[in-house]
Amino acid sequence: MKLTNEVYLVGGGDHGIRLTHRSDCAVYLIDGGDNQLALIDAGVGADTRAIVRNIEEHGFNPENIKVVYLTHYHTDHIGGARDWRDWFGCKVAIAAEEAPFVENADEEKLGLKVAKEAGYYPKDFVVKPCPIDIKLGDDQELTIGQLKMRTLISPGHTLAHICYVLQGKEKRYLFAGDHITYGGLVSFQNYENSGSSLDGYRNSAHKFVGLNIDAFLPSHMLFTLNRGQTEVDLMVAACKNLFFNGRFYAPMRIF
């Protein structure tokens, strides 16, 4: 699905518009020009070919995807990383602190064990470990063809979740991952050592002030193409109160 001349939605599951496998997070393709493409998140890995087909149907060659930028280590975002790397030679990037989760694919550390027990994934579902080529830090400038993108390390949903701010030619985009969902909803995982923390949200909220985002592109549910800062400001406002008054995003079971 073409969103603008520079960003396409090429994957997404049941917590979205159901483009591809039901467990895929939203997968966005960035066309930076000069045959330089990038992906935001990899999908769950149960049917990566469906995402590839969408990319090809838009006239792009997946061989031109240089980097898969992961927002965080949860299974629906990273399960397909190994496919992209093996099939097309893409580099895979994530926050340095979260790299071991993807490289080791330990089900307990990924939260997959808990998610399976809760019925979010089939018992026999397996995540393939994937080497990380680029370990990202905060406020790092990235280049995709003629476009620039910046990392915002934003703990809260996970310990080093990354939101990516892309300065396009048409718009300013926020790839919000699971850190913020439409309506300013935030998302915590409720088990020991999940990495989710209100401290993380509160301490990183200042990074989101005045970003002037046009297109708000989260990993689940509704995205917006204009006035996206509205969603961001709702999260920031919630984090400023003595009693956290934000709202929570609670995904439904999808298997």
Ligand SMILES: [Zn+2]
């Ligand atoms: Zn997540």
